C-alpha cells in the first residue's frame with residue numbers, strides 16, 4: 208500500500224508492522240481549516256506521535272506491552288487544505304483501501320479537527336457513535352458551512368447512526384432541541400459518571416465507533432485545542448468508561464481529535480498520546 212507521510216511515523220516509541228499485518232493502523236489527519244478559535248490542530252497528529260516518545264510501551268494496569276501488539280502507522284492523509292469535503296473523500300478512500308488490504312485492521316485516526324470524524328463513520332459504518340466531547344456539535348451549519356467542526360455529530364446523525372455524547376458543557380438551544388427530536392442522548396460534564404454512561408450505552412446497537420474530542424477533558428490537561436472549555440472530565444473517568452465499553456461492545460475504530468499546538472512536548476498532545484496507548488491496550492486485552 209502506498210501512503211503519504213507528512214511528518215513521519217510513531218516507530219521511535221513502538222516497533223511497527225506493515226498495515227497488511229497489523230491489528231491497529233494509525234493515520235493522521237493534519238487538517239484544521241474550519242477551526243473557529245484556537246488554530247493548530249493540523250499539527251495534532253505530529254505532536255501526538257512525538258509525545259509517544261515519552262511513554263512506556265508497557266501498560267501497567269493491563270499487563271500488556273504494546274511492543275507485542277501489531278500496530279502500523281501509515282502516516283498522514285494527503286489533506287486538501289481549506290476543503291473539508293475533499294479531505295473527507297480522501298479519508299474514506301484511505302480507510303476503504305486499508306480495509307481491502309487488511310479487513311481485520313482497526314483504524315485509529317489522529318486529528319486534526321473533529322469534522323473529519325464524519326469520514327471514518329462513513330467508511331466504517333458503525334451502528335452507534337459514542338463521543339466524548341465538550342460540545343454537542345449538532346449545529347446544522349456554522350459560518351455557512353455544514354462541514355464545520357461544530358456540525359459533525361449532526362452530519363453523523365443524518366447517516367442514521369445512533370448517537371450518545373458525554374462530557375458536554377457547550378451548545379446552543381437549536382442543538383438541544385435537535386438532540387431531543389432525534390433521541391440523541393447526552394450527559395452534561397457536571398452530571399457525568401460511569402453509571403450514567405453504562406445505562407445509556409448498554410442498549411445501543413453494535414458495532415460502535417468511539418470518538419474522543421480531546422476538549423472533553425479538564426482544561427488544565429488540554430489547553431491546546433480548537434475550542435477549549437472549562438469544567439471537563441478527569442482522565443481516569445474517561446478511561447474507566449472506555450474500559451467498560453471496549454469489553455461490552457464490538458468496536459470498529461476510534462479517533463482522538465482536536466489536539467492542537469505548535470510546540471513539541473505540548474501537554475494536550477501528551478494527554479492524547481497516553482489516551483491512545485490506553486485505548487490500544489484495552490482493545491488488545
Ligand SMILES: [Mn+2]
Nearest residue numbers: 341342420422
Ligand atoms: Mn469539542
